[in-house]
Amino acid sequence: MKKKVLIIYTGGTIGMTRTENGYAPQSGQFRLAMKAIPDLYAAQMPQWDMVEMQPLLDSSNMTLHEWNKIAQLIADRYDAYDGFVVLHGTDTMAYTASALSFMLEGLDKPVILTGSQIPMCEIRSDGRDNLITSLLIAGGDKVHEVCLYFGGKLLRGNRATKYSADGLIAFISPNYPHLAEAGITIKYNEAALRQRQQGGLHLQLLENVPIGVLKVFPGIQFELFESIMTEKLRGIVIETFGAGNIPGDGDALLPIIRKAFRNGTVLTVCSQCPQGAVSLGTYETSNALKKAGAVSGLDMTTEAAVAKLYYLFSRGFDKESVKAQMEQDLRGEMTLS
Numbered sequence: 001m002k003k004k005v006l007i008i009y010t011g012g013t014i015g016m017t018r019t020e021n022g023y024a025p026q027s028g029q030f031r032l033a034m035k036a037i038p039d040l041y042a043a044q045m046p047q048w049d050m051v052e053m054q055p056l057l058d059s060s061n062m063t064l065h066e067w068n069k070i071a072q073l074i075a076d077r078y079d080a081y082d083g084f085v086v087l088h089g090t091d092t093m094a095y096t097a098s099a100l101s102f103m104l105e106g107l108d109k110p111v112i113l114t115g116s117q118i119p120m121c122e123i124r125s126d127g128r129d130n131l132i133t134s135l136l137i138a139g140g141d142k143v144h145e146v147c148l149y150f151g152g153k154l155l156r157g158n159r160a161t162k163y164s165a166d167g168l169i170a171f172i173s174p175n176y177p178h179l180a181e182a183g184i185t186i187k188y189n190e191a192a193l194r195q196r197q198q199g200g201l202h203l204q205l206l207e208n209v210p211i212g213v214l215k216v217f218p219g220i221q222f223e224l225f226e227s228i229m230t231e232k233l234r235g236i237v238i239e240t241f242g243a244g245n246i247p248g249d250g251d252a253l254l255p256i257i258r259k260a261f262r263n264g265t266v267l268t269v270c271s272q273c274p275q276g277a278v279s280l281g282t283y284e285t286s287n288a289l290k291k292a293g294a295v296s297g298l299d300m301t302t303e304a305a306v307a308k309l310y311y312l313f314s315r316g317f318d319k320e321s322v323k324a325q326m327e328q329d330l331r332g333e334m335t336l337s
């Protein structure tokens with residue numbers, strides 16, 4: 001029996017066409033473009049259907065509303081399909097992949113996000129291989145998790161980050177090995193793949209909890225951020241230097257962090273360096289963060305940390321529980337040493 005894959009087309013460069021205001025997605029165009037790719041109908045391909053989301057979006061415009069719509073669609077069709085391919089713009093693909101990895105609890109089927117840097121309507125589009133190979137992966141039986149396929153590499157979705165604005169290998173997975181490499185054949189890295197999940201799928205939709213990301217820089221005046229950090233936000237990801245260091249020995253920041261934590265805000269420390277992990281306490285400059293109640297994001301990407309905060313707050317956990325779970329590996333998003 002042929003495997004069945006559902007393609008969920010959300011927008012993004014892959015299906016965009018030229019308009020007088022630049023590239024934009026247009027309803028119906030991508031389906032026409034697919035008709036011109038004979039490989040999609042080859043005998044070796046899984047059987048597939050496509051649904052087009054409305055409205056089609058440049059992924060810069062994606063919100064939790066769309067994440068919920070995509071996740072709901074997967075949950076609704078979960079029993080009818082063996083795998084899913086989500087066609088998505090590259091700009092926020094790593095955020096959506098991270099969010100889906102948390103929302104789709106107990107996922108046992110492949111969910112592969114892909115897109116392209118060059119639209120299908122142009123020559124040299126990378127969309128063709130990204131789509132065909134993603135379909136083959138989604139129609140195979142190796143993957144039981146949310147992944148991102150791009151430029152010949154299969155990455156764990158919540159480990160991926162966009163790293164090139166114009167290269168055809170647009171994503172990296174700096175702290176976790178590739179799950180597969182697509183050369184002449186698709187070679188899976190069996191040891192790195194997630195194990196099969198038992199117990200069935202459960203969908204956790206996300207609520208629009210106020211979350212923020214703060215990137216520290218030399219000369220940052222933390223006082224300017226105090227009211228947002230202590231009163232408005234429930235979760236903050238601080239992108240620190242190196243292994244979790246902040247400027248000024250934390251003099252200005254620490255009282256703010258303490259106050260934020262008292263008010264229920266969970267602060268997660270990630271690094272501005274894509275590779276390596278936060279290690280609170282290694283330097284004096286980071287030790288204070290730990291004492292003030294910040295959580296170490298270890299080697300999580302900012303994208304995964306943001307999605308995880310949304311997820312944990314949407315599950316209704318209190319701040320202590322959110323804090324504890326931010327430091328636990330829930331979906332292979334962090335490396336616990």
Ligand code: ASP
Pocket residue numbers: 011012013014057058059060088089090091092115116117
């Ligand atoms: N702006 C586009 C998007 O993210 C870029 C892309 O798809 O590559 O939707």
